[in-house]
Amino acid sequence: MRTAYSVETVRNAETELMARLPEGALMQRAAAGLAAACADLLGRVYGARVVVLVGSGDNGGDALYAGARLARRGAGVSAVLLAPDRTHQGGLAAFTGAGGRVTDDPFEVLAVADLVLDGITGIGGKGGLRPDAVPVARAARGSDAVVVAVDLPSGVEADSGEVRGEALRADATVTFGTYKPGLLIDPAREYAGTVRLVGIGLEAHLPSVPDLEALQHADVARLLPEPAAESDKYRRGVVGVVAGSARYPGAAVLAVAGALRGGAGAVRYVGHAADAVIARFPETLVHAGPPAKAGRVQAWVVGPGLGDDEEAVRDVLASDVPVLVDADGLRLLDAAAVRDRDAPTLLTPHAGEAAALLGVPREEVESSRLASVRELAAHYGATALLKGSTTLVAGPDGSRTPVRVNPMGTPWLATAGSGDVLSGLAGSLLAAGLEPRDAGSVAAYLHGLAARHAVAEGAPITSYDVASALPSAWHDVTHT
Structure with missing residues (x-):
């Protein structure tokens, strides 16, 4: 599992660690990891042309020390000092001592650079790049050089993932000690490129509960329900699906498709699209409704393509089992x-x-996704799954549990009906016994992975292709 911590937490941990180390040792660890990552990207360091963009503070120091290491290995390294009066003096002395040179013309060296180190701002940066840094950042991005961000791309906000002004888009980011939330959440994540985590000994000083976490294959595999020898369809869980209408029968079919592949033993369908559902999935148990009279279920999904059936939403919310609300159900929500x-x-x-x-x-939601999902969960006293390029899942208990971020999405999921499949899948996992935060995050992970599998078979893809690829995604997770 990948974990991310807030700026305040990281700084507190750094303070604790630095008190146990010789002066400057922590920065040297970061610089060594940064220089090694740059060397990997360059392939050949000797003769390479490197430009270091240096702001004030420790990020500029990290970049200068890394530049010094590359210069000692034969690279031609130039530094652009964007805050000359506040440049890290120890880093600058090491840089010039190793043969690095400070340039007065950033555009000349950027035009021929092979690699640019972005050390303009650090994890405390707010509000985008300062105006004087914008032309330099644009020149760096417009060059043919590989742009490597130091800890975090300059101009993005570490804690929220927001981008409130101009920012420098990196090809790769080398981050120290732990991930920062902005490296995992859009829109900031889009600026980070490939992220490499360099250990600097910070782990032992971080709290056990992070601010953010991202599941990986092994985490999902541990959470997936498995039938036991004594299982039958009812012991495995029954999920009820209240979806579809005369206008949108396909939403019911797609939600049921996701539910049938989500680990529950049976699916009960209630709604106006029974004929369409049975035609595609004859194993579905159908009922004319209302939901309260359809039979026992362990979880309900309500809303996809439902239209204006407010009574169905009220009936489901009155039940004593977990409920997933999506699409039209959200519009009718009390x-x-x-x-x-x-x-x-x-x-x-x-x-x-x-x-x-x-x-x-x-x-406002798109620019501040983390704050929005937390506010949704708090306001409704529910678990909230905010869909998008990075899907976020927040529990109703605030900071006591980390927000989950899903790393498996693909732009091909932006297709009609995709959310209906996700709803059925997550509802099935609820019925199989997963807690809502686990059900939502596991479903988002499998949904994204299934889409990747479907794309591998040939794009463009449809939502039904995603549902059909769920068994392959499940197998991928459990057999890796």
Whole structure:
């Protein structure tokens, strides 16, 4: 599992560690890892042309010390000092002592650079790049050089993943000690490129509960339900799906497709698309409704393609089992009814739906995804899964549990019906016994991985292709 910590937590850990080390040792560790990563990217260090963009503070120092190491290995290294009066003096002395040179013309050296080290701002940067740094950053990005960010791309915000101004997009980021939230969350994640984590001894000084975590194959495999020898379809869990309408029968078919491949033993369907569902999936148990009379289930999914059936949403929310609410169900949602439930609730909006639930513009949700998913969870007293290029899952208990971020998405998932498949899949995992945060994050992971498998067979893909690839994704996770 990958974990990320806030700026305050990282700085506290660094302070504790530095108190146990000789002066400057921590920066030297970071610089050594940074220089090694740059050498790997260059392939041949001797004769390479490297430009170091140096801001004030320790990130500039890390970049200068790394530049010094590359210069000693035969690279031609130039430094652009963007805050000359506040340049890290120890790093600058080491840099010039190793043969690095300070340039007065950044554009001349950037035009011929093989690699650019972005040490303009660090993890405490806010509000984008300063105006005087913007032309230099643009020249760096417009060159043919590989751009390597030091700890975090300059101009993005470490804690939130927001980009509130101009930022320098990197091809790779070398981060120290731990991931920062902005490296895992869009829009900032898009600026980071490939991220390499360099250990500097910080791990023992970080708290056990991170701010953010990203599941990997092994984590998902541990959470997936497995039938035992004594299992039958009812012991494995039954998920109820209330979806579809005369106008949108396909939403019901796709939600059931996801549910059938999510680990539960059976699917009960309630709605106006029974004929379409049975035609595609004859193993589905169908009922005319209402949901309360459809038979026992261990979890409900309500909302995909539902139209204006507010009574169905009320009926499901009145149940005593976990409920997933998506799509039209979110539009018909009563916040008080969700907060009053004894059983858990999982909400799965995309950015537009989240904006409507929070009463803010969509752009605000898209630019501050982490804050938005936390606010949704807190306001509704529910687990919130915010869909998007990076899907986030937050529990209702705030900072006591980390927000989960899904790293497996692909742009090909931006297709009609994709969210319906995800809803059915997550609901099935709920019925199989997973807690809402686990069900949502595991479903998002498998959903993204299935899309990647489907794309490998040939793109463009449809949502039904994603559902069909779920068994392959499940096998990939459990047999790696």
